[in-house]
Amino acid sequence: MSDIKQLEQLASQIRRDIVRMVHSMSSGHPGGSLGCTDYFTALYGEVLNYDSSNFDMDAKGEDVFFLSNGHISPVWYSTLARHGYFPISELSTFRQIDSRLQGHPTTAEHLPGVRMASGSLGQGLSVAIGAALAKRLNRDNGIVYTLHGDGELQEGQIWEAAMSAPHHKIDNLIATVDFNNRQIDGDVTDVLSLGDLKAKWLAFGWEVLEMEGNNMESVVSTLKHAKTLCGKGKPIMILMKTEMGAGVDFMMGTHKWHGVAPNDEQLAQALEKLEETVGDY
Template sequence: MTNDITELKRVSSQVRRDIVRMVHGCQSGHPGGSLGCTDFLVALYFSVMKHQPVPFDMDGKGQDLFFLSNGHISPVFYSVLAHSGYFDKAELGTFRKLNSRLQGHPTTHEGLPGVRIASGSLGQGLSVGIGAALAKKLNGDDALVYTLHGDGELQEGQIWEAMMFAAHNKVDNLIATVDYNGQQIDGPTSKVLSLGDLHAKWAAFGWDVLETQGNVMEALLATLTEAKSRTGQGKPVVILMHTEMGYGVDFMMGSHKWHGVAPNDAQLAQALAQLEETLGDY
């Protein structure tokens, strides 16, 4: 765990290398959102969350919990878990391959340390996070629950039901984050189904709303620290995190076309040339 911005950026660079190599290795997966959310997950697991990789405890009593709702960005999740010590990073080479624990969407039946719910069916993660947060309250556990969602995922009705429920029940030990990159698999969210004024909508539903730049480590750490300070005050907290899909790889940035497409050999080499190897490739 560290607050050293330089070190966190070094971890992010390695995680981004892992992402493009994993997706290339099986010619399948979702690099765009994974690259965009790298800085957030690195900040969370290496600086902000109170968690214990070994031994992994499914209940997570006394620990902060994280639930990945947009489970298709599993490459970044797996890489961060591996570098955090949940399992050997060599296993990243098995991503999406037969008999691997690293499925395209995270699952629990394979017993992968760090994964507490199967995810990928969009819209469900906020409900799960609320349930876990309420369980912590019932157990007298003052640790926090974090969730991550795609902005396209907010087109799911279950999200809005969960938002109402959390505010009504004062689930104030929960911090939800929205990857607000404006892209989804079929194109810009503004064209597929506009989300309108998200800040105003979350606030109207009774949430404490923060906004930040999700690809600036300094801004992320400051916002996550502020979000933690606002817990316990009767409102759930949400961070609208502005990111760029494909961040860190110039030809992938800002386009929905890299939502779920793997790079070829030449594109992999081009991507890796832009990402410093800092912690050693798997």
């Protein structure tokens, strides 16, 4: 349990980073970032095999993570910095001119930890399949992880990839969908409903798991269980129930904080709810 407690403490710090980063430029996507904070904290803290001190694009012998819904970059940047990929102080440059921390992640600025640009939605699963095939050809036991938004699943390319991975018997891929039922214009069920998502992925030939994305124990145990399912002939999809804005009460229960930054007063309110555990940047 002490491990879970430590992860929760780091998650609180990452949430502070997120709201401060987005506030500083009055720009960014806090809602999804906050909702996925527990996933990122568990993934980089307990699950992923990586060497942050020696970032290598080819990731030979390492696991690889792709963020397909690139707009939740604040949570990824904070996580990467908090795990030693680059200085924590650099978080203060988010979305500023000349920064490596672009609004959406890019390889163009050579930020350690990022292997693919994302932002235009729907592309990350295809990229992950390619990286998984490269690992197979290289006899590399590393696992490829991706994260997607649920709104992102409205992109057609996702379903091309959904067909493709089982066809190629990809079994070193663990994809996760942030299933919060929120997108910019409203609830996913109102904008363009996804139907029975679990049945869809099962029908496409994936192993499907479900987890409570804002419960650290559920996230850690599900991700670890998913790893044990690798190498068995099927790609793995985790449907992760989250609350957009999780951890900041006034950002929860609505889609309105998808892409809106808090003002000074709202920032202060948010930080009151989030304990500073390992030090602000």
